[in-house]
Structures are given as C-alpha cells and as structure tokens.
Amino acid sequence: MPNSPATKAAPPRRRRKEARPAELTAAALEVFVEKGYAATRLDDVAAQAGVSKGTLYLYFDSKEALFKAVVREGIVPALTEGEALVAGFKGNSEDLLRELATGMWQLIGAQRIGGIPKLVFAEARNFPEIAAFYQQEVIQRGTALIRSVIERGIKRKEFRKVDVAAVVHLVMAPVLMRMIWRHSIDCCAAAGVDDATYFDEYFGIMLRGLRAERKAS
Amino acid sequence: MPNSPATKAAPPRRRRKEARPAELTAAALEVFVEKGYAATRLDDVAAQAGVSKGTLYLYFDSKEALFKAVVREGIVPALTEGEALVAGFKGNSEDLLRELATGMWQLIGAQRIGGIPKLVFAEARNFPEIAAFYQQEVIQRGTALIRSVIERGIKRKEFRKVDVAAVVHLVMAPVLMRMIWRHSIDCCAAAGVDDATYFDEYFGIMLRGLRAERKAS
DNA sequence: ACGGTTAATGACTGAACGGTCATTAATTTA
DNA sequence: TAAATTAATGACCGTTCAGTCATTAACCGT
Structure with a gap:
C-alpha cells in the first residue's frame, strides 16, 4: 500500500492555464462519445481531465460551449x-x-x-x-x-x-x-x-x- | 368560456382495464420517438395517454418493460x-x-x-x-x-x-x-x-x- | 341501494446533475 | 519574503425524474 498513511491525500493543485482547454476538450470528447450529450455529467468530464468541475467552468461557459469546442477541434x-x-x-x-x-x-x-x-x-x-x-x-x-x-x-x-x-x-x-x-x-x-x-x-x-x-x- | 366555472374540474376517472395497455404503448411510442429513451419522462407518457403515472405502473413494471412492449408491438x-x-x-x-x-x-x-x-x-x-x-x-x-x-x-x-x-x-x-x-x-x-x-x-x-x-x- | 373489489390517483422520496460562488492556495511581483 | 493576483476547488442550490404507496372512487354483484 504505497502513499500511506493518507492514501486519499489530495493531489497538489497545479496551475496550467495554457494546457487546460485542450485537456478539457480531450476529456470531454471521451465522455461525450461514451455517454452521449445529455447523459454526460460535467463532473465526469472534470474527473477525466483531473480537475474539478469549477475549473471546467473557468474555461467553458456551459456544457454546450464545451461540446461546440470538441466539434470545432475534431x-x-x-x-x-x-x-x-x-x-x-x-x-x-x-x-x-x-x-x-x-x-x-x-x-x-x-x-x-x-x-x-x-x-x-x-x-x-x-x-x-x-x-x-x-x-x-x-x-x-x-x-x-x-x-x-x-x-x-x-x-x-x-x-x-x-x-x-x-x-x-x-x-x-x-x-x-x-x-x-x-x-x-x-x-x-x-x-x-x-x-x-x-x-x-x-x-x-x-x-x-x-x-x-x-x-x- | 365553456365548462365554467371550474375550468380545471378534474375529468372523471374511467376504468378501462382492457384498453389501457394498447393506449399506453401508443402514448409511449409517441414520447419515446419524440424525446429518446432516457429523456422520456413517464409523467409525459401518462399525460399523453390521459392517465396518471401511477396507472402506468399498474400495467408495466418499469420504463424498460414499457419500451420492450412498444418494440414487440411495433x-x-x-x-x-x-x-x-x-x-x-x-x-x-x-x-x-x-x-x-x-x-x-x-x-x-x-x-x-x-x-x-x-x-x-x-x-x-x-x-x-x-x-x-x-x-x-x-x-x-x-x-x-x-x-x-x-x-x-x-x-x-x-x-x-x-x-x-x-x-x-x-x-x-x-x-x-x-x-x-x-x-x-x-x-x-x-x-x-x-x-x-x-x-x-x-x-x-x-x-x-x-x-x-x-x-x- | 349498498358493500366489496380493484382501477386509478398524485403527493412523496431519494438520487442525480447543471451551474454558482465563497474560499483556498499556487505563482508572480515588488 | 511579503503582498497581490488569479487558477483551482468543492460544498451547495434548485430542479428533475423513476418509482412507491396510502387514499379515493368507479364499477359490479346481490
């Protein structure tokens, strides 16, 4: 059991303003394709990208904006x-x-x-x-x-x-x-x-x- | 303004055990096709059929059972x-x-x-x-x-x-x-x-x- | 006409989710 | 190193919905 004793120790925050948008659309693509649009939970997208939901909203105004970005990019x-x-x-x-x-x-x-x-x-x-x-x-x-x-x-x-x-x-x-x-x-x-x-x-x-x-x- | 004064008077209940299943699958088909599976609300299906959600559950065990009935019939x-x-x-x-x-x-x-x-x-x-x-x-x-x-x-x-x-x-x-x-x-x-x-x-x-x-x- | 059966109701529960925002902490600047 | 800046967090809110169940009322047999 590595990382003891606090296995759940919060990973350190990282500030990566430049890299975020691409990471987020990549994560979103994954989840959108897996689940569909309505069924995609933004919590899941955030988790997939290794950030919190709040961060997601820092870069995209809404679920819809996120989706459009995925299409425009892909x-x-x-x-x-x-x-x-x-x-x-x-x-x-x-x-x-x-x-x-x-x-x-x-x-x-x-x-x-x-x-x-x-x-x-x-x-x-x-x-x-x-x-x-x-x-x-x-x-x-x-x-x-x-x-x-x-x-x-x-x-x-x-x-x-x-x-x-x-x-x-x-x-x-x-x-x-x-x-x-x-x-x-x-x-x-x-x-x-x-x-x-x-x-x-x-x-x-x-x-x-x-x-x-x-x-x- | 017909039907005054209580325009919202509850319509009378009708007991129609025989006719219900077909009416319900017809209503369900309508809503499923319109909204998709997940997005279909059973309240809407019931409303479309002119009954309450409780009645729906009297004839079908679950959303899934209702859907299967629609496919089997159609x-x-x-x-x-x-x-x-x-x-x-x-x-x-x-x-x-x-x-x-x-x-x-x-x-x-x-x-x-x-x-x-x-x-x-x-x-x-x-x-x-x-x-x-x-x-x-x-x-x-x-x-x-x-x-x-x-x-x-x-x-x-x-x-x-x-x-x-x-x-x-x-x-x-x-x-x-x-x-x-x-x-x-x-x-x-x-x-x-x-x-x-x-x-x-x-x-x-x-x-x-x-x-x-x-x-x- | 009246009591028994059961079809029908709709308020309620618990879980889920999009979006918000006050708080926290990483980084930069002075 | 101390203050300022701002990226990141996650608890929280309001709403939505599948499924439940105690209550109500339509119908039937007598």
Whole structure:
C-alpha cells in the first residue's frame, strides 16, 4: 500500500492555464462519445481531465460551449482537408471518391471523434441549438463536398446522370452507419465484418452503381 | 368560456382495464420517438395517454418493460411479415429485394415506429439491457432476413459473389440512415429529397452494384 | 341501494446533475 | 519574503425524474 498513511491525500493543485482547454476538450470528447450529450455529467468530464468541475467552468461557459469546442477541434479540420483534396484532385472521379471516403474514415470514422455524429443525430431534437450548430458547421459543408464529387463525375461522364441530392445521402449513409454501429450495439466490430472488407464491398457496389454505362460502341 | 366555472374540474376517472395497455404503448411510442429513451419522462407518457403515472405502473413494471412492449408491438410483427414474404417469394431476387425494402419502409420507416432504431443506436451503450433485447429480437432476425435474400440472389446467379456479411450491412445502411435523418436534424424531409426519389436511386445503385456481370457470351 | 373489489390517483422520496460562488492556495511581483 | 493576483476547488442550490404507496372512487354483484 504505497502513499500511506493518507492514501486519499489530495493531489497538489497545479496551475496550467495554457494546457487546460485542450485537456478539457480531450476529456470531454471521451465522455461525450461514451455517454452521449445529455447523459454526460460535467463532473465526469472534470474527473477525466483531473480537475474539478469549477475549473471546467473557468474555461467553458456551459456544457454546450464545451461540446461546440470538441466539434470545432475534431471534425471541422477534417472537412477542410477534404475540401482541399477535392479542389486539387487531378485523376478520375472514382478514385477521388475512394480517396475522399477513405480519408474521411481515417480522420473521423476510425477515431474517437467518430462517435460524435451518432450523438448529434440522436439528440438533435432535444438540443436544437446543437442541431443548428452542427447543421451549419458540419452537415452543410460535408454534403456540399460529396455533391461536388458526384457532379464532377457526371460532368466528366464517369458517373451516370443521377439525382444528385439523393445520391449524396446514399453515398454518405454506409459510412455514417458504420460509425454509428461502431459506437453502439456492437462496439468496434460491427457484426464481425472488418473495416477493409466493408469498404471494399462499399466501393464495389457504389462505384458499379454510379458508373456511366459503356455504350455498346 | 365553456365548462365554467371550474375550468380545471378534474375529468372523471374511467376504468378501462382492457384498453389501457394498447393506449399506453401508443402514448409511449409517441414520447419515446419524440424525446429518446432516457429523456422520456413517464409523467409525459401518462399525460399523453390521459392517465396518471401511477396507472402506468399498474400495467408495466418499469420504463424498460414499457419500451420492450412498444418494440414487440411495433417492430417484431413487421419482421414476421418480411420473413413470410421471403419464404414464399417466387420471382427473381432483385424484385424480392425491392419488395422487401419497400415493404419494410412502409411498415416501419414511414411510420412513427421508424423512430425507434435511432433511439436504440443512440442509447444502447447506456442501457445494455435494452441493447441486448433489441439485438436478439430485432437485429438478429433483421440481418438474417436480408442475408437470406442476398444468398438467394447469389445462389441463383442473379447477384455477384460478394462478402455477404458486409453487404447485408451495406444494404440496410441507406434505409436505416433515412429513418435516422427523418427523426433527427431535418424532420420529415431529409435535405429536400422525397422518399420516392431516394428509393429510386437507392435501388438504382444497389441493384446495379449487386447484379451479376453478364459474361460476354 | 349498498358493500366489496380493484382501477386509478398524485403527493412523496431519494438520487442525480447543471451551474454558482465563497474560499483556498499556487505563482508572480515588488 | 511579503503582498497581490488569479487558477483551482468543492460544498451547495434548485430542479428533475423513476418509482412507491396510502387514499379515493368507479364499477359490479346481490
């Protein structure tokens, strides 16, 4: 039994004004993804970060502000990166879609932050402020990004003519559902299908489904 | 001002032992879908059904029991119907998949009960009992149902050889995501795409993606 | 009409949680 | 080293909610 006799001796306070915000959003991400928004207790976030609840309120005005910070830090940069990829891409649109989806999966889906979309979908109704925020900062940019890829493919005659708005959602759905499964019923191994196989089949179906038919000469 | 002078006169009690359970599950469905599981207050469910909270506990042991009753009443019968469709189907597998997906959408997705999957995905982590229940009674049967259709198609050489487990999830994803959108960020009109268009494009891509390539003679 | 049965009620309990603020102590400055 | 500054604390408040139970009243048989 180390640390005797007072095992519960209060650890010394540390003043670390600079490092706190990042530590707190990291801790918050952990707990939000684990518990959801409403069910996250700020005491738990504080404990996870090794500080008291009071300290949390020193850096963030409210639970909502804390959540927004987590999203801005974890998702928005990935979107910016995706936009850059699309803007500068030279090859065919199939490859672009592949790279974009794969990149987004690696940056978001496969990370802890990949638990956030589930949370937002789940609790949007109960927290309209958060829904509006996420709509603006993530969904609008995300769908615009996919749309630009689909339209590029159609314009270059690599993809069939399809209803772009619908297809944008169809392309995103399997990726989003993969994130959702991973963070809900069967943690980390949705029905025993590994990521590689899942994405292989995803591209196999999606790209065959989008490909412009080769007109018999 | 009708009903004067005591506008707040307590409405008379009514004893309706037979009708209550169905009324209560209907009210519960409404509130669960609106608020989610944890955020649903049993007082609200009772109010929605026009009874007091005490009455609710007369018919259901707990919130959990109430929720299970809602699922058993609203989703399980649709699965049974789907199983019957597949078991007796004579045509080709493309048409079977079409009918199954369309039928499930009409029976579940387009109804209020279509809000339940979102809720389960969202809160499975926090309520393991409910996750296990839903896994057993819905997910297992649902995935088995889709799997049987995919396998049928491959066996009859109507579909390509694919990784069945992965494709089962890929086929379900767009339908599930449609339900989720509908009950979260943009209520009832996911990004301005109507159901008909969405499902047209869904089948267009999925079936093209699954179809066995016609070997050049 | 009246007494017995039981469906229905709603005030109450105990636990939980977001947010506050007076107090404490680490660090800096003089 | 002593005073000033401010980061950090945690007890506390008001509110919310699942579940309980003593009381009330609707219905039924006689």
